[in-house]
Amino acid sequence: MSERILVLLSGGIDSAVALWLARRKNPLGAIYSLSIDYHGRSRGEDESAARLARKAGVTSHLKISLPFLRDSEDLPEREALTHRGSRLPPVFIPARNLIFYSCASHVAFSVTANRITVGHNREDVDRFPDVGSSFIERFNELLRESLPGYDLTLEAPLINYSKWEVVQLALELGVPLEDTWSCWGPGDLHCGRCEGCHARQKIFREVGMKDPTPYESINIP
Ligand SMILES: [Zn+2]
Incomplete structure (x- = not known):
């Protein structure tokens, strides 16, 4: 049904x-x-x-x-x-x-x-x-x-x-x-620096997938 x-x-x-x-x-x-x-x-x-x-x-x-x-x-x-x-x-x-x-x-x-x-x-x-x-x-x-x-x-x-x-x-x-959003910042692009962006970068690394996100800057912790 x-x-x-x-x-x-x-x-x-x-x-x-x-x-x-x-x-x-x-x-x-x-x-x-x-x-x-x-x-x-x-x-x-x-x-x-x-x-x-x-x-x-x-x-x-x-x-x-x-x-x-x-x-x-x-x-x-x-x-x-x-x-x-x-x-x-x-x-x-x-x-x-x-x-x-x-x-x-x-x-x-x-x-x-x-x-x-x-x-x-x-x-x-x-x-x-x-x-x-x-x-x-x-x-x-x-x-x-x-x-x-x-x-x-x-x-x-x-x-x-x-x-x-x-x-x-x-x-x-x-x-x-690639169409999802994780950034905590106010911008139009993912900032690449906040906790939300870091968690996003980490999870793509962990699943072995190329991160498709365009970041304003990359600052991998
Ligand atoms: Zn961010």
Whole structure:
């Protein structure tokens, strides 16, 4: 039976793989992608999401703007936020996934989707508090209470995958990795210097693939 799926698409590798996976599992159904714009999100990331959506042949690529949302590094209480004894990365947006999943639920209902797919991987669970199977299960409980009688489930099919496994799956699925975005900077090109770019360079090295990314500068740690 074909489904109607809404994929949260940031433009990063993980959400791109989630989109291609949704397409493979649901070749005849409608697939929608949703990008959420917020303060400081780069144009490069936004354009990556739009390119990926086009190449995946989605029914419609939707965008919503939440300009009040900020990374914790822009906020005064950033030092208070910890997860498993470590400080959160500066790119963490407080209450991010409660907000993103809630917005996605509203959009899913409006396009009559019955599944929301997100692209978190196992390493995100170690880094962020609002990711992981139990968080998603509890969100689904709230969703059932919020939309009684409507069949809608949020799923994270990559939650047990390492980043290496996600990229292996990307290669198997034919995801155009050159169209994905990993940089934390504001530019139109990957900066080549931030933690996001370093992680991108590292994963391409680890899977033995030539990095297709044009960087502003290369600064391999
Ligand atoms: Zn960068």
